[in-house]
Structures are given as C-alpha cells and as structure tokens.
Amino acid sequence: MANFNLKINGKNHQLDVDPATPVLWVLRDHLHLVGTKYGCGIAQCGACTIHLDGVAMRSCIIPVSAVRDQAITTIEGLSEQGDHPVQQAWLEHDVPQCGYCQAGQIMSAAALLSDNTKPSDEDIDMAMHGNICRCGTYTRIKAAIKTAAKVG
Amino acid sequence: MPSVKTSFNRRSFLKTTAIAGGGMMLNFCWFTACESSSDKDAAPPAKAWFDFNGYLKIGDNGQVTIMSPNPEGGQNVKTSMPMIVAEELDVDWKDVIVEQAPLNTELYSRQFIGGSQAIRHGWNGLRMAGATARQMLREAAAQTWQVPVVEVTTRAGVLHHQASGQSTSYGEMAAAAAKLPIPEEVQMKEVKAFNIIGSSQKNVDGKKIVTGQPLFGIDTRQEGMLIAMIVHPPAFGVKLKSVDDTAVRAMPGIQDVFTVKVLEDDFERQHFDTCTFLEVVAIVGNTTWEVMNAKKAITIEWEPFAAYTEERTPYGSEKQTFTIPAGLENSADHLARMVESAALPRQVVRKDGDPEAAFKNAAKIIERTYTAPFLAHNCMEPMNFFAHVTAEKAELIGPLQKAELTEKTLSARLGLPVEAINIQLARLGGGYGRRSYAHWVVEAALISQKMNAPVKLIYTREDDMTGGIYRPAYQATYRAAIDADNNLTGLHINAGGIPESPLYANRFPAGAVDNYLAESWIVNSNITIGSFRAPRSNFIACAEQSFLDEVAEAVGTDPIDFRLALLQRAKDKPVGENNDYDAERYAGVLELVRDQSDWGNTPANTHRGVAAYYCHNSYSAQVLEVKVEDNKPIVERVSCAIDCGIVINLDAAINLSEGAIVDGIGNALYGELTFKDGVPEKNNFHQYRMIRMSEAPKKIAIHFVQNDIDPTGLGEPAFPPVFGALANAMYQATGKRLYDQPFNLD
Numbered sequence: 068m069a070n071f072n073l074k075i076n077g078k079n080h081q082l083d084v085d086p087a088t089p090v091l092w093v094l095r096d097h098l099h100l101v102g103t104k105y106g107c108g109i110a111q112c113g114a115c116t117i118h119l120d121g122v123a124m125r126s127c128i129i130p131v132s133a134v135r136d137q138a139i140t141t142i143e144g145l146s147e148q149g150d151h152p153v154q155q156a157w158l159e160h161d162v163p164q165c166g167y168c169q170a171g172q173i174m175s176a177a178a179l180l181s182d183n184t185k186p187s188d189e190d191i192d193m194a195m196h197g198n199i200c201r202c203g204t205y206t207r208i209k210a211a212i213k214t215a216a217k218v219g
Numbered sequence: 220m221p222s223v224k225t226s227f228n229r230r231s232f233l234k235t236t237a238i239a240g241g242g243m244m245l246n247f248c249w250f251t252a253c254e255s256s257s258d259k260d261a262a263p264p265a266k267a268w269f270d271f272n273g274y275l276k277i278g279d280n281g282q283v284t285i286m287s288p289n290p291e292g293g294q295n296v297k298t299s300m301p302m303i304v305a306e307e308l309d310v311d312w313k314d315v316i317v318e319q320a321p322l323n324t325e326l327y328s329r330q331f332i333g334g335s336q337a338i339r340h341g342w343n344g345l346r347m348a349g350a351t352a353r354q355m356l357r358e359a360a361a362q363t364w365q366v367p368v369v370e371v372t373t374r375a376g377v378l379h380h381q382a383s384g385q386s387t388s389y390g391e392m393a394a395a396a397a398k399l400p401i402p403e404e405v406q407m408k409e410v411k412a413f414n415i416i417g418s419s420q421k422n423v424d425g426k427k428i429v430t431g432q433p434l435f436g437i438d439t440r441q442e443g444m445l446i447a448m449i450v451h452p453p454a455f456g457v458k459l460k461s462v463d464d465t466a467v468r469a470m471p472g473i474q475d476v477f478t479v480k481v482l483e484d485d486f487e488r489q490h491f492d493t494c495t496f497l498e499v500v501a502i503v504g505n506t507t508w509e510v511m512n513a514k515k516a517i518t519i520e521w522e523p524f525a526a527y528t529e530e531r532t533p534y535g536s537e538k539q540t541f542t543i544p545a546g547l548e549n550s551a552d553h554l555a556r557m558v559e560s561a562a563l564p565r566q567v568v569r570k571d572g573d574p575e576a577a578f579k580n581a582a583k584i585i586e587r588t589y590t591a592p593f594l595a596h597n598c599m600e601p602m603n604f605f606a607h608v609t610a611e612k613a614e615l616i617g618p619l620q621k622a623e624l625t626e627k628t629l630s631a632r633l634g635l636p637v638e639a640i641n642i643q644l645a646r647l648g649g650g651y652g653r654r655s656y657a658h659w660v661v662e663a664a665l666i667s668q669k670m671n672a673p674v675k676l677i678y679t680r681e682d683d684m685t686g687g688i689y690r691p692a693y694q695a696t697y698r699a700a701i702d703a704d705n706n707l708t709g710l711h712i713n714a715g716g717i718p719e720s721p722l723y724a725n726r727f728p729a730g731a732v733d734n735y736l737a738e739s740w741i742v743n744s745n746i747t748i749g750s751f752r753a754p755r756s757n758f759i760a761c762a763e764q765s766f767l768d769e770v771a772e773a774v775g776t777d778p779i780d781f782r783l784a785l786l787q788r789a790k791d792k793p794v795g796e797n798n799d800y801d802a803e804r805y806a807g808v809l810e811l812v813r814d815q816s817d818w819g820n821t822p823a824n825t826h827r828g829v830a831a832y833y834c835h836n837s838y839s840a841q842v843l844e845v846k847v848e849d850n851k852p853i854v855e856r857v858s859c860a861i862d863c864g865i866v867i868n869l870d871a872a873i874n875l876s877e878g879a880i881v882d883g884i885g886n887a888l889y890g891e892l893t894f895k896d897g898v899p900e901k902n903n904f905h906q907y908r909m910i911r912m913s914e915a916p917k918k919i920a921i922h923f924v925q926n927d928i929d930p931t932g933l934g935e936p937a938f939p940p941v942f943g944a945l946a947n948a949m950y951q952a953t954g955k956r957l958y959d960q961p962f963n964l965d
C-alpha cells in the first residue's frame with residue numbers, strides 16, 4: 068500500500084492503495100466514479116478511456132503509481148453541466164444503444180477533437196479504432212464527431 | 220375510434236392500483252437507472268402523484284410518470300414502450316417522466332428481453348393502460364362539469380368541453396379521476412391519429428449515459444458490499460478436483476475462498492437454467508483488483524467428467540433430456556463430425572411433393588454446403604450481479620433478460636419463497652441472448668448467502684468469453700433440382716449443428732417449391748449454447764440467401780426477380796401447409812429495397828449483393844454495396860428495407876437496425892470461437908476480433924414499410940440477412956463464393 072494524491076476532474080483525492088492498482092479500479096472501487104467502464108482489462112476495447120493531461124488513455128492498464136501529477140479527467144468531469152460539444156452531439160444524434168461503451172467513445176472523441184479540430188474520416192477511424200461497440204453504433208458516432216467538430 | 224374491452228379485468232387492475240398505491244417502489248434504488256429519467260427541471264415538481272394503474276401516475280402539476288416494464292439493453296424499450304402509453308393517454312411527451320418498473324409479475328406480463336417481442340407483446344396492454352387513464356380523466360371532467368362524457372375531448376394533457384368552453388389540465392383532474400372505477404371498455408386511437416407513435420424521441424437515459432451516471436448493474440454499490448469473482452474450469456469437459464487456497468487466503472483484501480455448487484444435481488431445470496460449469500470456485504474480497512490478483516494466484520486441479528444426461532424444460536415446451544458427452548473437444552473434429560452426421564439418417568422435418576423424383580429428373584443439380592463456427596456474445600458489460608441474501612429475503616440488482624424465470628430458479632436454489640426474491644432490473648450493457656441464461660445470478664446469490672453480506676459478482680472478460688452459452692456451430696447443405704427450362708423443381712435442405720439444428724423448415728422457400736425436403740440432425744457436445752441475436756436464423760438465412768443467389772445465377776435470372784417469382788408462386792398457389800411467412804409482405808421489402816437502392820444502377824467500381832429474410836414476425840431485405848481492396852471488403856453503403864408493422868420510435872428504430880447491420884457484418888467477417896482440447900482458443904479482444912469503426916459501412920439507409928399492422932420484432936430481424944447480402948456482394952466483387960464463416964478472402 069502507498070499514499071497517492073490524485074487530481075481528478077479538478078479535485079484532489081488522497082488515497083492509500085496498492086501502487087499496482089489500475090486507475091480504472093481506483094476510480095470505480097475507491098472513488099465511486101463508475102462512469103469509466105471495464106470491458107477487457109487489457110487495453111483492447113476502450114470502455115475505460117480517460118484523459119491524462121488531456122491525452123486519451125486506457126485506464127485499465129495504467130497503474131495508479133504511474134499517474135504522478137498528471138491530471139485525470141473522467142466522463143463525469145468532461146464538462147460541468149454535461150454539455151461538452153461531444154456530449155451534446157451524442158445527444159443530438161441519439162448515439163447510444165445499450166450505452167455501455169459510450170463513455171469511452173466520448174472520451175476518445177473529445178481527445179481527438181482537442182488535438183484536431185477538423186478530423187477527416189480517416190483521422191476519426193484511427194482515433195476511434197480502440198473503442199469497440201458491440202451494438203454497432205459506429206456510423207452515428209462518426210456523424211456525432213463531425214457535428215461536434217463543427218461546433219467546437 | 221375502435222372500442223376495445225380492457226383485457227385487464229377489473230379485479231387485476233384494482234389489485235394493481237392497490238399495490239401501486241401501497242408502495243410500488245418497495246426498495247430504495249441504489250443506482251440511477253431506477254430514478255426517473257427526467258431532465259424536466261423546468262416544471263415545478265409535483266406535490267402529489269395519483270396512481271391510475273401499474274403503468275402510470277399523474278402529478279398535480281400535469282406531469283405523467285410512466286413505468287417501463289421491460290429491461291433495457293439497447294433496444295430502446297425504455298423510451299418506446301412509454302411512448303405507446305403516452306400516445307393513448309394523449310399527453311405531451313415533454314411532460315412524461317419514465318421510470319424503470321420493478322420486476323412484478325402481478326402487474327406486468329413478459330418482462331423479458333428475448334425474441335424481439337417486447338413491443339409486440341406489450342402493444343395492447345400499453346395502449347390500454349394509457350387509454351384507460353384517459354377515459355377516467357374524461358369521466359372525472361364530465362362529472363365535474365355536469366356534461367355528457369362523450370362531449371369531453373382531450374388534447375396533449377388537457378381536457379376540453381367545447382360547448383361550454385371549459386377546459387382543465389390532467390394534473391387538476393388527476394385526484395378525482397384516480398378515484399373512479401376502472402372502465403371495462405375503452406376507446407383506443409385510430410392509427411392515423413397517432414402523433415407520438417411514429418415520431419422520433421430521444422433516449423430517455425441519453426443524458427445519464429453521456430455523463431457517465433451509474434446506470435448499469437456493474438455500477439451497483441452498497442455499504443459493506445464485497446466483490447466476488449469466480450474461477451470456472453478452463454476447458455469444457457473438465458470439472459473441479461481440488462483447490463489449494465492457502466496462499467490466496469493470505470493475500471491483501473481477501474475475505475474468503477470457497478466452492479459453489481451452482482445447481483444441485485436433482486435441480487428441476489427450466490430452459491434458461493443452462494449451466495456450463497456446475498461447480499465453480501468463488502473468491503471474495505474487498506476490491507476488484509485484490510480479487511483479480513487472488514484469482515491469478517489460486518491453485519486448482521481439474522479432472523475430466525463422465526458423460527451425463529440432463530433434463531431441461533425448454534421455454535413453452537415439454538421436458539427434454541439432453542446428453543452431455545465426456546471428452547475434450549476440438550474444432551477440427553467438430554467440422555468432421557458435422558460432415559459425418561449430415562450423411563447419417565436424419566430427421567425429416569418437412570416433405571412436399573416428390574423430391575426424390577425431382578432430383579432424378581433434374582437437368583441440373585446444384586449442391587452447396589455452408590458452415591459457421593461457435594460465437595461468443597461479447598456483451599461489452601461482462602456478466603455481473605449484485606446480491607444480498609439473508610435468512611429472510613434476497614435482494615438482487617443487475618442486468619438480466621428473463622428475471623421472472625430467474626426468480627423461480629433463485630427461489631428453488633436458495634430455499635426462499637418467490638415473494639422473498641426481489642430483482643431490480645438494471646440497464647444491460649448488451650444482452651443479445653446471453654443474459655437469459657442466469658447461472659451467474661445464481662452464483663452471486665449463493666456467494667452472498669454464504670458470506671451473509673452484500674456481494675457484487677463480476678466476471679472478467681476472460682471468464683465471460685470462455686464461459687459457454689455460445690451461438691452453436693452449424694452446417695447446412697442446400698441442393699436444388701433445376702429442369703431443362705431453368706425452373707427450380709426441387710429443394711433439399713440438410714441442416715444441423717452442435718448441438719442444435721438451425722433448420723426452420725416452414726420458412727421461405729418452403730411453400731414456393733413443388734418438391735421440397737427439409738431434414739435435421741444434431742451433434743452432442745459438452746460446450747453449452749444459448750440464444751444469440753436471432754437464434755438459428757443468424758446462420759440459416761446466410762446459407763439460404765447465398766444459395767438462392769447462386770441458383771438465380773445458374774438459371775440466368777436477376778437475384779431479386781428470382782426471389783420475387785418464388786414469392787409470387789408462394790402467394791398464388793402455396794405448396795404444402797404451415798408456411799410461416801406472408802409472401803406479400805416478404806416481396807414488399809424486396810421491392811422497397813430494390814427501389815431505394817436503385818438496384819440495377821450499381822455505381823462504378825462497386826459490387827452489390829442482396830438478401831432478404833423473415834423472422835420474429837418481421838421482414839427485412841438488404842442490398843450491400845462493397846469494394847474489395849487488398850483482399851478486404853469495404854462496405855460503401857447498405858440499403859435496408861424493414862416491415863415490422865407500425866414503427867414506434869422512428870430514429871431509435873433506425874439506430875437499432877443500423878446496429879444490427881454493423882453487428883452482422885462484424886460477425887460474418889470476424890466472429891469465431893474455436894476449441895483445442897476443450898479450451899476456447901480466444902479469451903479476450905486481443906484474440907477475438909470485433910468489428911471496429913473503420914470496418915463499419917460508410918452509409919446505411921433504413922427504410923420502413925409504412926402500414927397499419929400491429930408492431931412486430933425489430934431487435935433481431937435486420938441481423939440475419941446481412942450475412943448473405945455481404946457474401947453475395949463479395950462474390951460479385953471477387954468471383955469467389957463464400958461458404959464458410961467467418962468469410963475469408965485469402
């Protein structure tokens with residue numbers, strides 16, 4: 068066990084936890100931020116995507132000890148009112164079916180748009196390649212990203 | 220307006236109202252899925268709510284809370300079902316708040332996900348629930364205003380009496396109306412008067428999903444809750460021999476390790492009590508990570524089991540005996556055994572005319588064999604369930620497709636009366652059939668019972684993917700007899716699978732061919748299977764539609780014209796009995812997709828394939844347009860026509876159908892689970908390939924047939940035809956027919 072001071076969604080959190088614990092489980096089990104989802108645990112599905120200093124990362128394979136002073140953003144903190152342009156675009160296109168993969172999809176999309184305000188189809192395909200949706204909402208996700216790009 | 224006798228009898232509705240008034244929300248909810256869906260902060264909150272029936276209550280501020288009876292797993296029922304109630308109640312959709320109903324078999328019927336039947340079965344009940352409350356509001360207004368009830372009209376939550384110019388809101392009349400007796404007969408709207416049904420309304424949980432609120436079973440948390448995981452046998456064909464948990468018990472955060480007998484040997488099993496591993500090892504601890512670590516460190520010995528038989532009662536049918544063979548199975552042997560079994564005597568399921576003679580006299584015979592592998596469901600949310608079992612009762616929360624049946628299993632297994640079992644329906648992170656087989660819910664309950672504590676059981680992705688309940692492996696051989704004039708004179712289908720046959724003997728082209736023979740066989744296996752989005756259809760549609768494409772080509776006819784001619788025959792002069800489709804509606808979707816895809820005008824450098832299928836009471840036809848680059852198909856465009864009767868929530872219906880198409884393309888190209896010595900050869904997404912964004916079609920256009928027919932299934936019907944349309948399009952692109960799934964161009 069070791070003490071960590073994490074900056075999550077703009078707030079500081081102190082916790083005493085096994086340094087090897089993946090950020091995913093720190094968020095879900097210790098801090099009760101359950102918007103970040105478990106899908107595979109091996110960085111293959113994207114359900115657990117968060118931002119570390121604004122960069123999309125798979126929280127299931129990042130040990131809490133590796134975070135140091137990087138700022139963590141989760142789906143709960145992407146915007147205060149749930150009105151980030153990506154979230155708004157998701158609502159406008161009514162993207163989700165079951166919804167389970169969508170927090171990860173939104174985090175990947177938001178990171179893409181913060182780097183690249185006018186992504187091409189290929190840019191979108193590349194940035195979203197790590198996010199699986201068994202319900203098959205890909206065409207809507209792509210349309211929503213394009214809508215968000217126009218607004219953002 | 221059609222006047223309809225309410226099928227809720229007075230007593231059941233009164234009982235309903237009493238239950239509802241007496242505390243329908245029996246438990247506080249631990250997660251927001253049960254909370255109302257309202258973002259409607261604008262209106263002042265209701266000070267009082269009045270129950271009309273189990274489906275709805277009206278607030279004094281005019282807001283209406285509508286219960287959504289069925290679990291939501293992405294099919295949009297939580298939005299669509301309340302839309303039906305709201306339509307008949309005649310209320311403005313913006314004044315509606317939706318709540319997930321608790322499991323309550325007294326109040327609601329068929330709180331299932333399965334068979335794409337939620338809307339079809341719910342249709343009349345939901346309409347009556349709305350219409351009955353509307354009628355009571357009109358009666359109350361008539362009494363208050365001292366006018367005849369027939370003169371009281373409604374519009375969007377307001378009651379009017381034209382002659383006297385009086386009007387009042389539902390909210391103001393709710394208290395008086397809720398006290399009136401339930402009418403025995405109600406008027407329902409004409410289809411053409413619908414304004415909510417057929418519109419596009421946003422997913423009521425949309426905001427919660429995009430902001431990451433707790434909604435799913437896996438998000439459940441309660442004070443003092445422990446985390447449990449199981450270790451199941453690593454292979455089919457082995458069982459637990461011994462456990463050495465000494466090291467694990469000493470690991471940080473670990474509370475207990477024990478074995479769990481999921482179902483006792485003499486347990487009276489229903490259909491969904493398929494249990495792959497009768498005994499598993501449970502590890503219980505404080506946090507998920509600690510339990511995951513212990514899971515890796517535990518030492519368990521396994522041993523082969525002997526063959527046994529198992530009795531189960533398939534849903535809606537008689538008790539059957541299933542043989543579970545011993546042994547460690549291999550996929551290579553599976554294929555060989557299917558070929559062998561297809562050559563042995565088979566069960567004749569249907570025979571019309573004289574197929575033997577047709578084949579003897581044929582000028583040309585075409586014979587093709589199709590295969591498909593086992594598939595894992597791969598719901599993005601792995602199996603999980605919360606359970607808190609005490610000596611008196613069991614509280615459970617989680618994602619589950621057939622909670623009503625699971626309740627019975629739990630009652631018997633835990634030794635508690637059914638009334639003491641309370642299951643809350645969480646949103647499902649995908650189901651597709653997997654979550655009908657609730658062995659893991661029983662595991663969660665038994666672990667909680669043993670720990671005497673609230674427990675959340677979570678499967679790792681590996682547990683989930685290697686845990687059985689797969690789409691079966693199938694094989695089908697189609698044989699066509701063609702006469703000298705290029706007429707299809709005979710058809711022979713010889714289909715089977717491990718351990719279930721995919722045959723639907725009475726479906727098209729049965730009824731359209733004079734001489735027809737459909738035969739079936741099975742190969743037993745200890746690998747467990749379960750429903751998978753459009754069971755059996757998800758394979759046989761591809762075999763049938765690929766074969767018809769090849770026959771059409773052989774007789775020199777356009778593939779759509781060829782199918783339409785067969786359908787015309789089936790309509791004018793059907794062969795045989797019990798043909799399980801309406802030839803006219805079937806032809807209707809083919810014609811619609813032909814027109815909408817501009818069939819016959821294939822854009823340069825692209826290639827098209829068509830397929831159509833009927834299942835779950837609905838019809839779907841699709842045209843896929845592909846390019847092949849570097850031996851990889853790129854799906855440029857999909858046109859899809861669907862006849863599912865009245866469409867409830869248009870945009871959501873389009874979304875669901877788009878998803879079925881993407882899912883179908885993914886499974887056709889990549890879906891496969893193989894076995895080596897009983898061990899599944901894939902256990903996570905680094906090995907099990909799922910379709911990803913770059914592989915999804917660039918455009919999908921969904922077209923619904925407009926009609927007034929009561930709604931039928933939608934979650935499944937758009938799935939089966941994709942496989943065949945893709946195979947047929949890829950043939951046009953490459954000149955190579957594809958017979959074996961997953962399709963491989965190398």
Ligand code: FES
Pocket residue numbers: 104105106107108109110111112113114115116125126127128
């Ligand atoms: S859970 Fe992290 S990528 Fe799948």
Ligand code: FES
Pocket residue numbers: 163164165166167168169199200201202203204293599648649
């Ligand atoms: S919406 Fe269900 S997995 Fe993506």
